[in-house]
Amino acid sequence: MGEARLPGTLDALLRQARTILQEAGIAGAAYDARLIVEHFAGITQADLIASPGRAVAAAQAMAVLAAARQRAAGKPVHRILGYREFYGLKLMLSAETLEPRPDTETLVDLVLPHLRETVRRRGSCTILDMGTGTGAIALALLSAVPEARAVGTDISDDxxxxARTNADMNGYSERFVTRRSDWFGEIEESFDLIVSNPPYIATAEMDELSREVREHDPVNALHGGVDGLDAYRQIAAEAVGHLNAAGAIAVEIGSSQAADVKEIFASNSFQAADAAADLAGHDRAILFIAC
Known part of the structure; x- marks a missing residue:
């Protein structure tokens, strides 16, 4: 497309980006088009509303339309932008991080009362976030509980x-450290709270995932073994040795896994103390304490 045919104003650019996505059958085309225009044109939603006729530089228009074509080809919009908002934090993404999603905010909300009670009793609290990825869970908890400190582990150096970049960017680097560890492999100390959003997709379900997830989220953060429960077995088997007195462990789960995960933890001397449902009404996070 030559520059003469590029949209010259914000509203024209937004319309063309939206059309590209709609013709590709992208759900939420209008929303994704707006995010793309705001990001690559360097504007805000208020600018779109107040100044729809503002002139757009050719380089910006080309960047917007190139991004719209990436989205039309199936690349998730936040992968294109390079970041995603989670619990009020801006988190950078990378090739080996799972894109944090709203369902995981359910886990954050579930454990906050436990953390705040620990702070009330002890004046501080410690968190282990296993499979930290972007650092989303740990950093969200640090943002809500100033007295908390967290260790984020992962097997991926990327x-x-x-996660360290996100801690620095959001101002939590003094209370957040990272460690390369395969679950509890390199963990010696104990914590007041252990949290994890482990891989929980069963082998047979991997091919059923949406194209955006299947082709762009890292497999190691998705595939949980034949039945999707491998990570829960390992976490439950070793967690008790890494919990302080009155400590708790909380995990995100798949929408149909509540009974199985509770049974796994029960067989390792944990009882479900609380649970939280997602917007569809399915248990999405469970909090366990030692029996």
């Missing part, structure tokens, strides 16, 4: 680097 993910650990991204």
């Amino acid at each position: 993910a650990l680097a991204t």
